[in-house]
Amino acid sequence: MILLDTHAWIWYLSNPELLSDRAREAVDAAKKDGGIHVSCISTWELFLLVKKGKLVLTQDETAWVHRAEGLSFLKFVPVDNEIARLSVQLPPPLHDDPADRIIAATARALGLTLITKDERLLNYSHIASLW
Numbered sequence: 001m002i003l004l005d006t007h008a009w010i011w012y013l014s015n016p017e018l019l020s021d022r023a024r025e026a027v028d029a030a031k032k033d034g035g036i037h038v039s040c041i042s043t044w045e046l047f048l049l050v051k052k053g054k055l056v057l058t059q060d061e062t063a064w065v066h067r068a069e070g071l072s073f074l075k076f077v078p079v080d081n082e083i084a085r086l087s088v089q090l091p092p093p094l095h096d097d098p099a100d101r102i103i104a105a106t107a108r109a110l111g112l113t114l115i116t117k118d119e120r121l122l123n124y125s126h127i128a129s130l131w
Contacts, residue, residue, distance in 0.1 A: 001035035
């Protein structure tokens with residue numbers, strides 16, 4: 001089972017050719033098992049990126065997210081108290097970006113492999129990750 005980083009989630013649904021071959025294969029395999037997870041913090045990041053003009057979608061961002069929520073193979077993971085706690089207690093050396101810490105904590109708490117292009121997360125040895 002896998003957890004998509006924010007960019008991997010957006011790319012998979014909008015521009016899957018931006019994923020590496022290895023990432024796409026992992027996502028396609030997980031899709032068959034219903035094992036694709038997305039942290040709800042990624043939804044927050046998506047709305048923030050659109051608001052800042054750093055992300056343009058082919059449709060209204062609220063409609064885009066609602067469409068994603070309707071996909072049976074995607075499971076949205078809420079930021080519960082345990083994930084919040086873990087995000088501030090992750091072993092070093094992970095940077096202080098709150099969204100990345102919540103995503104890493106989610107992967108760690110649920111035993112998921114994180115699909116990310118972010119070198120900082122790929123190099124963080126306390127979670128499984130791939131690109």
